[in-house]
Amino acid sequence: MTDLSATTGVTDRPSGTAESVESDPIRRFLDRQRPETPCLVVDLATVRQRYRQLRTALPDARICYAVKANPTPEVVGELVGLGASFDVASPGEIELCLAKGxxxxxxxxxxxxKKRRDVARAHAQGVRLFATDSAADLAGIAEAAPGSKVFCRVLVDNTGSRTPFGRKFGCPPETAVRLLVRARELGLDAYGVSFHSGSQQQDPAAWEHGINAARRVFEGCAAQGVELRMVNLGGGLPARYTDSTPPLEDYVRGIEEALDRHFGDGRPELLVEPGRHVVGDAGVLRSEVVLVTDACDGDGRWVYLDIGRYNGLAETEGEAITYRLRTSRDGDPVGPVVLAGPTCDGDDVLYQRHRYRLPLTLRGGDTVDLLSAGAYTASYSSVGFNGFTPLPTYCVDGDA
Amino acid sequence: MTDLSATTGVTDRPSGTAESVESDPIRRFLDRQRPETPCLVVDLATVRQRYRQLRTALPDARICYAVKANPTPEVVGELVGLGASFDVASPGEIELCLAKGxxxxxxxxxxxxKKRRDVARAHAQGVRLFATDSAADLAGIAEAAPGSKVFCRVLVDNTGSRTPFGRKFGCPPETAVRLLVRARELGLDAYGVSFHSGSQQQDPAAWEHGINAARRVFEGCAAQGVELRMVNLGGGLPARYTDSTPPLEDYVRGIEEALDRHFGDGRPELLVEPGRHVVGDAGVLRSEVVLVTDACDGDGRWVYLDIGRYNGLAETEGEAITYRLRTSRDGDPVGPVVLAGPTCDGDDVLYQRHRYRLPLTLRGGDTVDLLSAGAYTASYSSVGFNGFTPLPTYCVDGDA
Structure with a gap:
């Protein structure tokens, strides 16, 4: 493992995962097949292990895999086989899930x-559960998916998240009450409340905000004769990047305590929408070093990879996600580098502030693996930015 | 045209382009064909007009179209027919140009x-002109493309650019001298110097920095017996967004004056690499309004489009490029909006700081056209972010 301790203060302690589960079958594949780079390799055994671990940790929650995190058909198929539910963002993701059974x-x-016609199409396909957070969207659901269950997303504090949501989604609890009461008037089933604590959330106590807000919505609706039944805990559970994150048990404890505090014996039905947590650690992205140069301004080495912000590493924007790295020269003495992608785009720089330390012997043709890169990578590649092809995904099965 | 004057101070004066050339054939296509949204429509007549206009304005410069700006095969084919040269970023773009003749x-x-094997492949395909800015890359060119012409990119001030390059490309003039002298030692043809004044450059005097730096490199090389012959003026010529930009003549005057100042009678061969300037104004991106909501915090309306940062509007990152908009409700009273894309991603917000004013009557199903969207859009779409399909491109020919 490349030494990151100098810049991140991370020790190499796994956060609830065995390194061998993650990396071995993938390395075997990479060593034997030597696929063209860049490419993503996903181990389905890790996907299964993460799903089951969460299933055990939150036995009462319905687990809706956030398909957007990695829509590789084999991953979706694997989760169908395990009895998962699915959180989808578009008609395309609905088609994918249905196609995989x-x-x-x-x-x-x-x-x-959602476009109204997309709601109608989903309804015609049998989908009966919809998120909302506005009167306009709610009216569309009532018209195009009559009688369906709806849950209202509330806006909560995202402190502690590596990629907070800003103001785009969710409404205040008072608005949620109004919308859910309105939902019943429109003939919909006012089912519950959702929130999102922010992706790659590093604070296990962060769910307190959302669960508290959900309780307020439950109370507000009850006061108007509408009995909600469900709390959707959203996503936010972490994958293993360079930051040290608490183990899953800490998150479960934080969630359970908040539920006890706010709902006591009247525990609602629970949904949870893990994406990154299920597939992040299951993937390794192999890249090749294109070039190593000395920066003109004396500010050390630049290492250019054949993977960049536009063909898979979208989440390096603002250096939000800092992947763990492994190189074909690990063990050699290291020094600081700026890491950049291969395109003619000045913004295609991966890490400049977060200064990685990589082997001084690194040169063109060497490999750099980005670990825990299974989430929010391949499907984010551009179709052909600068003429580079999209990142392909290969699946292996460490149990097979 | 939607009123932007309240926020941008722009008058509707065309900057060297007739509105009718840009929009009519495209509107005709959109009105008759009613393609599914979102989509980009490019008018090849505008591409031709822009190329010829630049040809006339800079008669001594070899025009290398920057393929990355819009690699639609029909656009490349059109420019091949006009006798253009091409600036490419990858093996994929070379294949495309060769395939189009x-x-x-x-x-x-x-x-x-560049990977060394990609240089070798380009050389085998007959490419004999390469950019460089580092010793490692230069060694690769010398080995894999022996005898080729090389030009060295120098780093210049990008003030005035909407999307400056940062430190990723280019070296100081002293380094360029060293590299070009080394190039000759390695058996390469030390051809010249390139620079990039920054994309969507709004200051016609900005080329002064690069031309001055080029002269210094010419002098430094001459002192060591290496006579350079070419200055590559790069890209940077603007398209017509909400900002008012000077007419093309002003840029040409700025360039000519700087060339006179620094090269006098010893005028070098010239290259220029327009991308945005050739295709930007040739394209209209049609989108559909998905939803209009009142923000929960009382901060006005949010308009959600079916186009966003991840399926074509990559250049709205940091609100760098502010497209002119046209809606199907133009003429109705307007008010401020936040504009956002369709995905479940908190960063998929197009304009929040730059507050557009759109019709108060706007609602789901209406259309919003982004004008001058022909550059850096379709090929930047993700393959399937959130399950949304990439942006398709249609070509029309306003002269046909």
Whole structure:
């Protein structure tokens, strides 16, 4: 493992995962097949392990895999086989889940921004569960998916998240009450409340905000005769990047304590929408070093990879996600580098502030693996930015 | 045209382009064909007009179209027919140009970050002109493309650019001298100097920095017996967004004056690499309004489009490029909006700081056209972010 301790203060302690589970079958594949780079390799065994671990940790929650995190058909198929439900963002993701054998009643249309005809299409396909956070969207659901269950997304504090949501989604609890009461008037099933604590959330206590807000919505609705039944805990559970994150048990404890505090014995039905947590650690992205140069301004080495912000590493924007790295020269003495992508784009720089330390012997043709890169990578590649092809995904099965 | 004057101070004065050339054939296509949204429509007549206009304005410069700006095969084919040369960033772009009939000697491999095997492949295909800015890359060119022409990219001030390059490309003039002298030692043809004044450059005097730096490199090389012959003026010529930009003549005057000042009678061969300037104004991106909501915090309306940062509007990152808009409700009273894309991503917000004013009557199903959206859009779409399909491009020909 490349030494990051100098810049991140991370020790190499796994956060609830065995390194061998993650990397071995993938390395075997990479060593034997030597696929053209860049490419992403996903180990389905890790996907299964993460799903089951969460299943055990939150036995009462319905697990809706956030398909957007990695829509590789094999991953979705694997999760269908395990009995998962699915959180989808678009008609395309609904098609994918159905094509892989998911029952329509396992699908939650979690995007609050939906064309009316897309809602109608989902309804015609059997989808009966929809997120909302505005009167306009709610009216669309009532018209195009009559009688469906709806849950309202509330806006909560995202402190502690590596990629907070800003103001785009969710409404205040008072608005949620109004919308859910209105939902019943429109003939919909006012089902519950959702929130998102922010992706790659590093504070296990962060769910307190959302669960508290949910309780207020439950109370507000009850006061108007509308009995909600469900709290959707959203996503936010972490993958293993360079930051040290608490183990899953800490998150579960934080969630359970908040539920006890706010709902006591009247525990609602629970949904959870993990994406990154299920597939992040299951993937390794192999890249090749294109070039190593000395910066003109004396500010050390630049290492250019054949993977960049536009063909898979979208989440390096603002250096939000800092992947763990492994190189074909690990063990050699290291020094600081700026890491950049291969395109003619000045913004295609991966890490400049977060200064990685990589082997001084690194040169063109060497490999750099980005670990825990299974989430929010391949499907974010551009179709052909600068003429580079999209990142391909290969699946292996460490149990097979 | 939607009123932007309240926020941008722009008058509707065209900057060297007739509105009718830009929009009519495209509107005709959109009105008659009613293609599914979002989509980009490019008018090849405008591409021709822009190329010829630049040809006339800079008669001594070899025009290398920056393929990355819009690699639609029909656009590349059109420019091949007009006798253009091409600036390419990757093997994929070389393949594209050759497939559309470009001669290999019209291709300039302008990316300073190249795998050695990609250089070898380009050389085998007949490409003989390469950019460089580092010793490692130069060694690769010498080995894999022996005897080729090389030009060295110098780093220059990008003030005035909407999307400056940062420190990723280019070296100081002293380094360029060293590299070009070394190039000759390695058996390469030390051809000249390139620079990039920054994309969507709004200051016609900005080329002064690069031309001055080029002269210094010419002098430094001459002192060591290496006579350079070419200055590559790069890109940077603008398209017509909400900002008022000077007419093309002003840029040409700025360039000519700087050339006179620094090169006098010893005028070098010239290259220029327009991308945005050739295709930007040739394209209209049609989108549909998905939803209009009142923000929960009382901060006005949010308009969600079916186009966003991840399916074509990559250049709205940091609100760098502010497209002119046209809606199907133009003429109705307007008010401020936040504009956002359709995905479940908190960063998929197009304009929040730059507050557009759109019709108060706007609602789901209406259309919003982004004008001058022909550059850096379709090929930047993700393959399937959130399950949304990439932006398709249609070509029309306003002269046909």
């Amino acid at each position: 998911a029952a329509p009643e396992t699908i939650s249309y979690g995007n609050t921004i | 470009a001669a290999p000697e019209t291709i300039s491999y302008g990316n300073t970050i």
